[in-house]
Amino acid sequence: MEWQLHPKMNEKLYLKDPDQSEIGKKIVSNGTSLIRKIGYELFTFKKLAEDIGITEATIYRYFENKIKLLNYIVSWYWHWLDYQVMFNTNNLTDADKKIKVTIQILTWQLDINHTSQDINLEDLHEIIISESSKVYLTKNVSEDNKEQLFMPYKNLCSRISQIFIEYNPSYVYPRSLATTMIEMAHYQDFFMNNLPSLTDFGSEKNIKHVRNFLVDLIFSALEKKIS
Amino acid sequence: MEWQLHPKMNEKLYLKDPDQSEIGKKIVSNGTSLIRKIGYELFTFKKLAEDIGITEATIYRYFENKIKLLNYIVSWYWHWLDYQVMFNTNNLTDADKKIKVTIQILTWQLDINHTSQDINLEDLHEIIISESSKVYLTKNVSEDNKEQLFMPYKNLCSRISQIFIEYNPSYVYPRSLATTMIEMAHYQDFFMNNLPSLTDFGSEKNIKHVRNFLVDLIFSALEKKIS
DNA sequence: TTAATTATGATAGTAATACTATTATTTAAA
């Protein structure tokens, strides 16, 4: 699988391709685990440099600032997820089954290849849940969007909305339903674990309830109405 | 209406009650418009102090740091929204109508009293859309939760879930559906205006489409299944 | 083969941010 070696990252995300050197790879992989460990707000290039054993300035040669590094990591994940959805739904003929598989992937239920050469996918998943929205909830969103920084997320949204259309061609909100599904897969997980009274899964804290909620929500919305 | 004068704010949000002095009120009202204008990341106490004509240290007497001020502002909004939902659904007998009114309030469609003594509600609404999730998407979420900092949001969620139960007592995910509705009212608005291809409303950018999407989504989910 | 160029990383800064400690002034109480 050629993709697994090199997901094509947007060149605007970095100054120097981190995939082309050992130090670059360390910046991304150690950066991922450090952001997961201490959170994006307390994360600094200085701490990461100390962790790797290099200097701050070296990191600045690869990434303009820490939001670009976060965006690189987040984009990497959306690329990976999009590939997983494509790969695991491709051979299915039933749109119903495709949707269920997609929800399983989003809620981390499918036992797919969770090992990657550099980046720890468990850390990555945690980062997506707690930090990913910070890359677009800024005053730069329009400029960043012009530079195509959010393409991987859009591609995933587009792929999922295509499956929805396949299931019910007359449904009018396939894209909004796709973003709802993606965002809620992560938000309900976060709420369940941190603010449980905002969900109905607080007593058990089992991700399978999030999955069941999503299945119920999405298929209810997509069901063809007889009116 | 006693509430309109003094929404009871959690005392852990401030060091000195900003509602008890003119300068305190200015910190909150000018803070709101400045955060809306430049965004939370670029917002600093120094800029706010200059804007008001006081010094940084004075603001630090009222608020520990800028995230507490944001949380104060966000909590104020959830208080206000909860009151609006309560007030505008109280006299209704039909749960169906209550849900529709709540969606109208969330999507800013109802022409309610949008003037407040101090805080500009238009600014506040923008802040909720772009910045509100930043108060809980942190490593402090559990500690902050123990100090009850998220009560106003939880109260709103609880009120809405009660309406859902009233509409369909057998629905099993009323709280998760309430958070989905609240979050999506804001996220779809943000996406529509900033990353339109993530929604189905990009061509028109009219909030009424978000409302229609939510009405469709929520009533589909709540509909009693005959199985 | 050697000099020149380029790439890479380290060192040493600066401006801004996020606070804190101390001092001055006003207000209120005894």
Place this chain on the structure above:
DNA sequence: TTTAAATAATAGTATTACTATCATAATTAA
């Protein structure tokens, strides 16, 4: 009227987010 308490201003410090310059290694050109 003196004392105490509350409030705000001044003047700091440590950290963060970078930037400019320097040193060295690797690559290329003469």
